[in-house]
Amino acid sequence: xxxxxRYIDNIKPHFQKGGKFxxxxxxxxxxxxxxxxxxxxxxQGVHIRDAIDMKRTMSLVVISLIPALLxxxxxxxxxxxxxxxxxxxxxxxLQLFWEGFKLVLPIIVVSYVTxxxxxxxxxxxxxxxxxEGFLVSGMLIPLVLPVDVPLWMVAVSTAxxxxxxxxxxxxxxxxxxxxxxxxRAFLFFAYPAYMSGNQVWIHGMMDGQGIxxxxxxxxxxxxxxxxxxxxxxQAMDMFLGTIPGSIGETSTVAVLLGALIxxxxxxxxxxxxxxxxxxxxxxxxxxxxxAVNPFMAIPAWQHLxxxxxxxxxxxxxxxxxxxxxxxxxxxxxxxxIGLLAILIRVVNPAYPxxxxxxxxxxxxxxxxxxxxxIESNINKRLKRxxxxxx
Amino acid sequence: MxxxxxxxxxxxxxxxxxxxxDDSNPITVQVLxxxxxxxITVKLEPSVVMALSVVFVMGVSNVVVSLxxxxxxxxxxxxxxxxxxxxxxxxxxxxxxxxxxxxxKQLSVFVGLIITNCIIMGRLEAFxxxxxxxxxxxxxxxxxxxxxxxxxIVGFVxxxxxxxxxWGYQVVPEPAYSAGxxxxxxFILPPMALVTVGIIIWVQRYRNRKLIEEQQS
Numbered sequence: 114x115x116x117x118x119r120y121i122d123n124i125k126p127h128f129q130k131g132g133k134f135x136x137x138x139x140x141x142x143x144x145x146x147x148x149x150x151x152x153x154x155x156x157q158g159v160h161i162r163d164a165i166d167m168k169r170t171m172s173l174v175v176i177s178l179i180p181a182l183l184x185x186x187x188x189x190x191x192x193x194x195x196x197x198x199x200x201x202x203x204x205x206x207l208q209l210f211w212e213g214f215k216l217v218l219p220i221i222v223v224s225y226v227t228x229x230x231x232x233x234x235x236x237x238x239x240x241x242x243x244x245e246g247f248l249v250s251g252m253l254i255p256l257v258l259p260v261d262v263p264l265w266m267v268a269v270s271t272a273x274x275x276x277x278x279x280x281x282x283x284x285x286x287x288x289x290x291x292x293x294x295x296x297r298a299f300l301f302f303a304y305p306a307y308m309s310g311n312q313v314w315i316h317g318m319m320d321g322q323g324i325x326x327x328x329x330x331x332x333x334x335x336x337x338x339x340x341x342x343x344x345x346x347q348a349m350d351m352f353l354g355t356i357p358g359s360i361g362e363t364s365t366v367a368v369l370l371g372a373l374i375x376x377x378x379x380x381x382x383x384x385x386x387x388x389x390x391x392x393x394x395x396x397x398x399x400x401x402x403x404a405v406n407p408f409m410a411i412p413a414w415q416h417l418x419x420x421x422x423x424x425x426x427x428x429x430x431x432x433x434x435x436x437x438x439x440x441x442x443x444x445x446x447x448x449x450i451g452l453l454a455i456l457i458r459v460v461n462p463a464y465p466x467x468x469x470x471x472x473x474x475x476x477x478x479x480x481x482x483x484x485x486x487i488e489s490n491i492n493k494r495l496k497r498x499x500x501x502x503x
Numbered sequence: 504m505x506x507x508x509x510x511x512x513x514x515x516x517x518x519x520x521x522x523x524x525d526d527s528n529p530i531t532v533q534v535l536x537x538x539x540x541x542x543i544t545v546k547l548e549p550s551v552v553m554a555l556s557v558v559f560v561m562g563v564s565n566v567v568v569s570l571x572x573x574x575x576x577x578x579x580x581x582x583x584x585x586x587x588x589x590x591x592x593x594x595x596x597x598x599x600x601x602x603x604x605x606x607x608k609q610l611s612v613f614v615g616l617i618i619t620n621c622i623i624m625g626r627l628e629a630f631x632x633x634x635x636x637x638x639x640x641x642x643x644x645x646x647x648x649x650x651x652x653x654x655x656i657v658g659f660v661x662x663x664x665x666x667x668x669x670w671g672y673q674v675v676p677e678p679a680y681s682a683g684x685x686x687x688x689x690f691i692l693p694p695m696a697l698v699t700v701g702i703i704i705w706v707q708r709y710r711n712r713k714l715i716e717e718q719q720s
Contacts, residue, residue: 302688304687
């Protein structure tokens with residue numbers, strides 16, 4: 114550790130003003146602060162500089178994603194073996210995990226390399242510090258994609274999300290939409306054949322090689338949207354996550370583990386998570402009350418373990434940049450996400466899963482919600498002040 | 504009389520023609536005529552036809568209104584302008600239907616909607632009503648060309664990425680498709696036209712610094 118510190122201190126002058134690599138200062142700075150907590154202190158005025166800077170916060174979110182990631186890798190292998198009928202004696206957990214690991218790792222690498230390359234380039238051009246927002250987005254993007262998505266599409270969508278979703282608005286912390294979801298939405302509309310339908314969720318399904326004849330491969334939501342509610346997997350399977358779906362979204366258990374880490378460290382907002390789940394439940398109950406088709410009649414709580422709802426509520430809706438920031442605003446924001454997600458999911462057959470669209474839509478509305486919350490607060494206080502004056 | 508007659512292509516007149524191409528582009532700087540830029544730019548061919556139609560309508564209507572400018576009673580000037588534009592648009596529509604039926608079908612209602620293109624009314628009001636025919640003509644042609652330029656760029660980009668063709672001819676080679684390349688469906692949808700226009704604005708302001716608005720503090 115100390116040798117590393119000494120090495121960094123040694124090469125530091127080259128990157129400072131007048132040094133050989135002056136132009137790459139922000140790149141150097143990014144790596145230095147990634148390895149060591151920056152030792153800056155405030156020199157004047159009353160300020161608090163938290164040692165938990167943005168890099169540490171982002172790392173915490175990445176850690177909380179690990180359960181979903183590991184389970185996702187295993188599930189990719191499991192679903193593939195299940196569909197090809199290879200699941201039998203002698204196929205161990207590790208083998209399944211390794212199978213998924215080989216497929217998922219390239220997606221993660223492509224997502225990180227593309228996104229970070231763009232972030233570093235922009236930071237150098239602007240002469241700003243490299244921001245670490247992409248640490249999380251780069252991990253979220255692979256988790257919300259189907260496993261067989263071509264790698265160049267991952268690169269294109271990541272580039273689109275980082276440039277159009279973030280850099281255009283001024284970089285990390287200035288974006289209106291959640292970059293990871295934007296990447297997914299881009300893929301969804303640009304290459305629908307690779308992002309939706311029944312063929313994309315299990316590895317090898319699109320080529321059709323070795324797949325058991327007549328094996329469906331549809332996600333539970335896909336089944337439900339086609340009216341085959343009776344063919345949906347058991348609720349327990351959906352809760353554990355042994356179902357087809359995007360890489361990281363299937364397991365509600367893994368997502369909840371991540372949520373615990375986020376909540377314990379105070380990085381994620383429990384208000385948003387709670388109200389999102391509440392919103393989903395309420396919409397489920399409303400649909401139950403009408404229940405004109407079997408999909409509307411499934412128990413409301415089951416909606417919460419299906420598809421990407423839990424993943425979206427825990428990791429996407431709580432993105433501190435694109436979410437509402439006022440306390441009351443967070444409740445409204447989360448509740449509407451839950452409400453809309455289930456509504457889109459059940460009522461619009463063109464979109465089997467509504468979480469992505471619901472969160473993106475509410476991202477756009479978040480500043481408006483905040484505005485009215487603050488306005489009403491001001492009015493309330495004004496009224497109180499006038500009463501006292503009178 | 505003869506000494507204040509300025510040459511036809513004086514620098515002032517040329518500026519009328521040149522400025523809308525960049526510094527005061529109707530779409531990217533004045534943000535007018537966006538709707539048609541989104542609607543008809545899926546392919547290059549309709550974009551070019553649309554651009555030419557607008558050049559014709561704007562050039563002629565500017566001259567006509569400029570010739571009539573002392574005769575039009577101010578109170579009913581809008582309706583007179585509309586009549587002029589509408590007659591010209593009907594001419595264009597009929598012409599397209601007769602000689603370029605396929606394109607005319609693709610453009611469908613949007614040829615008729617040239618009447619409501621804010622750029623045309625805007626230039627009539629702002630320029631032709633108070634200027635002589637020749638400068639008005641140049642102003643009309645210039646603004647329509649500025650509009651058309653953006654339309655053609657957007658149409659080119661959207662057709663290239665959305666359909667893999669240019670003017671209906673396939674330009675993305677077949678081996679690329681068999682290697683796994685897929686046309687980007689988002690470019691067919693209107694939102695991508697908006698993003699493309701946004702990128703054009705970005706590039707334009709990067710090159711032309713005086714267009715960047717003052718920061719509000």
